[in-house]
Amino acid sequence: MTDNYAKIVRDNLNRLYGNLPKDFAKNLPGEQDGERFIFDAFGERCVIEPERITLGEEEHSSVLGILISLYALNARSDICIPSPLKSFKDFPDSMPYVGAFATHTEQLLSPHVAKIKETEQRITKILKGGKAPSEAGGDFSFIVYPLPKIALCYIFYEADDDFPASVTCLFSNNANQFMPIDGLADVGEYTSKKILNLID
Numbered sequence: 152m153t154d155n156y157a158k159i160v161r162d163n164l165n166r167l168y169g170n171l172p173k174d175f176a177k178n179l180p181g182e183q184d185g186e187r188f189i190f191d192a193f194g195e196r197c198v199i200e201p202e203r204i205t206l207g208e209e210e211h212s213s214v215l216g217i218l219i220s221l222y223a224l225n226a227r228s229d230i231c232i233p234s235p236l237k238s239f240k241d242f243p244d245s246m247p248y249v250g251a252f253a254t255h256t257e258q259l260l261s262p263h264v265a266k267i268k269e270t271e272q273r274i275t276k277i278l279k280g281g282k283a284p285s286e287a288g289g290d291f292s293f294i295v296y297p298l299p300k301i302a303l304c305y306i307f308y309e310a311d312d313d314f315p316a317s318v319t320c321l322f323s324n325n326a327n328q329f330m331p332i333d334g335l336a337d338v339g340e341y342t343s344k345k346i347l348n349l350i351d
Contacts, residue, residue, distance in 0.1 A: 156213050160204060163220035168201045168211045178226040180299055185323065191220050191281040193297050193345050194277040199223055214337055221258070221334045222298050229328055234284050236321035250337040256339035262351060265309050265315035270350045277349060278342070290321070297342040301326045301335075305346075 161233035168186070176183040188199045195207040197219060204216045228328030239256075240249045260267065267274065271293055275281050280302075287294075289306035296302050302323035310316040320339055327335060 153181050156217060160216040160220050161202075163217070163224055164199070164201060164204070167199075167220070167223050170347075171282055172226070175223075175226060176226065178228055178350050179223070190299055191279055191296075191319055192222075192299075193341060194279075194349070217340060217343065218330070218334055218337055219298075222301070222330055225327065225331070227307075229325065231296075231302055231329075232324040233294065233302050233304075234286065235324055236284065236286065236304050237326070238321055239336065241248075242322070242332055242335065244332050248333060252320075252336045252339055256320050256336070256343045258309075259340070260318045260341050260346060261316050262287050262304070262310060263347065264318065266350045267305075267307065267346065268309070274343075274346055278345065287321070295342060295346075297345070298329070299337060300329045301341050 154284060170277065176188055179188060179190050181188050186201055191199055192206060193215060198309045199219065203210045204219050206215060206219070239245055239252045242306075245252075268291055271291065274318040275293050275295060276279050278295035278297060279291055283292035283306070286302055291307045292338050293308040294302050294304045300323075304321045306319040306321065308314070308317045308319075321341070322335070330338060
């Protein structure tokens, strides 16, 4: 499977560099250093090069590599429009992925709501986020940017006598302009996994 991922990443990089947009660095947005493009992704320094994608200290030919290469292929001059926030199921063509999104992005975090609350400042600092818009609600909430133009708003409901803790994840309004819908579902999952790593 890893070999398949590596091939997809290579193919996406070949497509990108085969017709590199003039304003690519500005559209990410990121810095250009020769053929290298540097920006923040999933809380780490990301470098896109013709042959590889590096996240932190590691080359990534995994799902994260695919997501970053897809984000690069969909880079455009439009800005991220955070509000009004949008539910994943409200994006066109999302229906096949709605169940997996709920399981792998939202329910994944539900047992950890108390710990996430304690670690909120660290999470939002590393994932370039901050306070959620007032519309978010919940017992507490925050917004993070796993990719520069894709924002996720996590809304947390703490456990009480009647209900267990729960989590809702909403997207910036135009997130689907910067990532295909199946990739957007994976962005949710891998952002939630990153949050779990940060509370350990």
